[in-house]
Amino acid sequence: xxxxxxxxxAEGLYSTTDGKTAHGLVRKSLRYKIVGxxxxxxxxxxxGEVLDGKPRGIKIYSSLEEALKExxxxxxxxxGVATPGGRLPPSYREVVKEALKRGISVVSGLHEFLSDDxxxxxxxxxxxxxxxxxxxxxxxxxxxxxGKIKEVKALKVVVIxxxxxxxxxxxxxxxxxxxxxxxxxxxxxxxGQTAWxxxxxxxxxxxxxxxxxxxxxxxxxxxxxxxxxxxxxxVVPGQGSLLxxxxxxxxxxxxxxxxxxxxxxxxxxxxxxxxxxxxxxxxLEKFLKLVEIIxxxxxxxxxxxxxxxxxxxxxxxREKLEKELGIPVVVPMIEGVGRIVxxxxxRFPEVVG
Numbered sequence: 001x002x003x004x005x006x007x008x009x010a011e012g013l014y015s016t017t018d019g020k021t022a023h024g025l026v027r028k029s030l031r032y033k034i035v036g037x038x039x040x041x042x043x044x045x046x047x048g049e050v051l052d053g054k055p056r057g058i059k060i061y062s063s064l065e066e067a068l069k070e071x072x073x074x075x076x077x078x079x080g081v082a083t084p085g086g087r088l089p090p091s092y093r094e095v096v097k098e099a100l101k102r103g104i105s106v107v108s109g110l111h112e113f114l115s116d117d118x119x120x121x122x123x124x125x126x127x128x129x130x131x132x133x134x135x136x137x138x139x140x141x142x143x144x145x146x147g148k149i150k151e152v153k154a155l156k157v158v159v160i161x162x163x164x165x166x167x168x169x170x171x172x173x174x175x176x177x178x179x180x181x182x183x184x185x186x187x188x189x190x191x192g193q194t195a196w197x198x199x200x201x202x203x204x205x206x207x208x209x210x211x212x213x214x215x216x217x218x219x220x221x222x223x224x225x226x227x228x229x230x231x232x233x234x235v236v237p238g239q240g241s242l243l244x245x246x247x248x249x250x251x252x253x254x255x256x257x258x259x260x261x262x263x264x265x266x267x268x269x270x271x272x273x274x275x276x277x278x279x280x281x282x283x284l285e286k287f288l289k290l291v292e293i294i295x296x297x298x299x300x301x302x303x304x305x306x307x308x309x310x311x312x313x314x315x316x317x318r319e320k321l322e323k324e325l326g327i328p329v330v331v332p333m334i335e336g337v338g339r340i341v342x343x344x345x346x347r348f349p350e351v352v353g
Contacts, residue, residue: 003031004033004076006033006075006078006107007036007038007064007077008036008037008038008077009079009092010037010038010039011039011092012041013039013080013083013089014050017165019080019081021081021082021194022037022047022080022081024197024198025078026056027048027173029197029199030199031197032199034058035059036058036059036060036067037061037080038062038064040063044062045060046059064077077095077104079109079110083110085111086110087110087112096114096120097119099129101123101127102129105129105132106129108131108132108134109135109194115131115133134193134197135193136208138208138209139208141204141208141209143216143217143219143220144212144213151223151226152222154226154231154232154234155260155351156222156233156257156260157172157175157234157236157344158261158262159171159175159235159236159238160238160241160263160264161266162243162264162265162267163244163273163281164241164275165274166274167332168239169190171263172188172235174332175235175263175340176233178340179232184341185231186232187201187225187226187233188235189222191203191205191218191253192205192206201225202222202225204217206252214252215252215255222234232352233344236257236259238250239253241273242290243282243287244279246273246276246279251294254291254294258296258297261300261301262291262299263300264288264291265303266302267305269306269314270305270308284302284321288325300327300343301328302329303329303330303332303340304331305333306334314331314334315331
């Protein structure tokens with residue numbers, strides 16, 4: 001499936017939550033072979049080491065030209081940031097133009113469609129490069145709810161978050177991979193542009209679809225994953241956060257799928273919602289109540305982000321929450337998600353064998 005070598009443009013933002021597209025691709029990419037990240041503020045470092053302390057052999061370069069000197073076979077430049085409003089940062093434009101002039105195709109998950117830009121599209125036509133606006137792929141998707149979601153008999157696992165850009169997709173991938181490693185067939189169903197870039201076979205971009213059709217499109221992609229793959233488990237990451245005033249995602253996913261397993265991913269080190277200091281992170285208890293109201297089931301497990309905390313601090317928070325709530329609380333980046341999968345197989349033995 002791999003379509004060629006790619007470098008990720010995340011100038012000035014790789015170490016921030018706006019760089020979440022780059023983060024996802026550095027951690028996992030089946031569609032593109034990621035050979036570098038462009039961010040002059042971190043040039044020379046390993047992208048994995050900067051991200052979570054785990055070197056991945058992906059170097060950070062100061063410019064496109066520097067990256068191409070070491071990787072002349074690069075075919076794609078990926079916009080690795082998700083900015084407020086989905087606009088291309090003005091300082092990125094010249095890099096995009098330079099890539100297109102060299103015949104390098106540009107992949108973007110922004111709301112701003114680069115293929116609609118007259119200058120960029122003209123350069124692309126002249127050089128034979130392609131501009132791939134991932135959200136545009138799903139922009140006119142029209143599928144209304146049919147009820148066939150009831151035919152899906154696989155265990156449904158949904159990973160939601162207490163904030164946007166907090167790590168829901170990464171946890172969903174980890175749970176999927178852990179299940180498959182144990183011989184329990186699990187399929188990941190992506191709900192955003194980064195999942196598409198990572199090469200997810202079953203994916204749609206939730207916030208590109210007109211709201212009336214979101215349940216139908218979600219139903220269709222989950223149903224296809226079930227019908228074609230016959231998995232025991234389907235894992236779906238949420239979008240945004242149920243209580244985020246600006247990115248209030250995940251309700252449609254929980255309400256339609258009514259998952260047997262809801263995992264709540266939380267960053268205890270965050271004091272306010274991502275990018276909006278006027279909104280403190282709501283208390284965890286509110287999310288627990290909401291999930292129970294929407295799905296008729298308690299939150300199955302909580303996962304914690306290490307963001308802004310030392311290992312000692314996050315592990316102490318894990319111990320405290322697990323005692324208070326009586327459900328598994330796990331720090332995936334330190335201990336993996338094995339304890340959650342242990343609990344899934346204990347509570348739902350039908351997924352084994």
